[in-house]
Amino acid sequence: MSLPALAPAGATPPRPPPAVPSVAPAVPSIAPAGPGVAPLAAGPRAPSGTVPSIPSVAPIVPPIPPAAATAATPSRSTGPDLDAQQLADLEARCSRLDQLDYFEVLMLEKTATPADIKRAFYRESRTYHPDRFFQVDSRELKERINDLYKRVTEAYYVLRDDSKRKKYVTDVTGPERAQKLRFTEASEAETKAAAKKEQEEQIGTHPKGRQFFQQAQRDADAGNWAAAERNLKMALTYEPANARYKERLAEVQKQSQDESRDKGGSFKIR
Incomplete structure (x- = not known):
């Protein structure tokens, strides 16, 4: 077995080589896009394999002037179209x-x-x-x-x-x-x-009286005055106090008399 060689007495032992420090490369600053814009400051590098987070920026909304806000909000206190x-x-x-x-x-x-x-x-x-x-x-x-x-x-x-x-x-x-x-x-x-009451006064209250009265009306419309007079008198037997029956009977009798007089005068002329 061989032994290492010993340095001679009084000799200075050799120094180890100096360590080289690890230096992170500097990140250059980004030039501004135009005048008046400050450059972005360089920050620490993110660890390898991670994605840097992007800060959220709230949108800038201009304030609404008071007059515009009033016009945009419809009034509901007075109702539609009421001045x-x-x-x-x-x-x-x-x-x-x-x-x-x-x-x-x-x-x-x-x-x-x-x-x-x-x-x-x-x-x-x-x-x-x-x-x-x-x-x-x-x-x-x-x-x-x-x-x-x-x-x-x-x-x-x-x-x-x-x-x-x-x-x-x-x-x-x-x-x-x-x-x-x-x-x-x-x-x-x-x-x-x-x-x-008005209907009763016009037509009558007794069913038979109304029946004879209505038939008398039809006879009078047809010019059959004798039949109309006869039916009105029958109606009055059921309602002797009916003023409408009495009035209509007087009208029919007068019309019948006038017609008979006209016929008599025509016969004499011939």
Whole structure:
């Protein structure tokens, strides 16, 4: 076995070679794209195999001017198409609704025709129908519109009927106007009773009386005056107090006499 050679006494041992330090390559800065733009500072390198995260940047939204914001938000407090004058009119009408008759509710004269009443109802419906205001925020405005439209509908229901309108005009022009402004169930019953009475006065209450009267009318239309007179007298046996039967009998008898006189004069001339 061979032994390593020993350095001679007094000799200086050799030095190890110096270590070379590991230096990371410098990352050059990125030149600015234009004047006034600062270069990106170099940062530490990300470990190998990782993806650097990209910072999120919130979009810059310019503020909306107050005037534009007001215009962009539709107003729902006054309802569609109601101007200041209409709102004032609505408030005035609702404040005295219990004092208005149906003609005043529809803003009509008491001589209005059925066509006028129909047009007025459609006019009010186009303006104040509650379905047009279902998105309105004001509860008070909604209640006013509902109250007015209910009365408008009620007015149209009564005034479009000839018999009801006739009785209603009598009621609201009489001394009990304040109690007759609304058409109630009692008013309905009174109207039906009045219509029945009028029909009875025109035709009769007894079935046999009505039968003979109607036959007399047909005879008179055909110019058969003798038959008409005979049937009217039969009708009066069932209803002797019927003024309409008596009046019609007098008319038939006069017509029969005039016709006989005309025929007699024609016969003498010949």
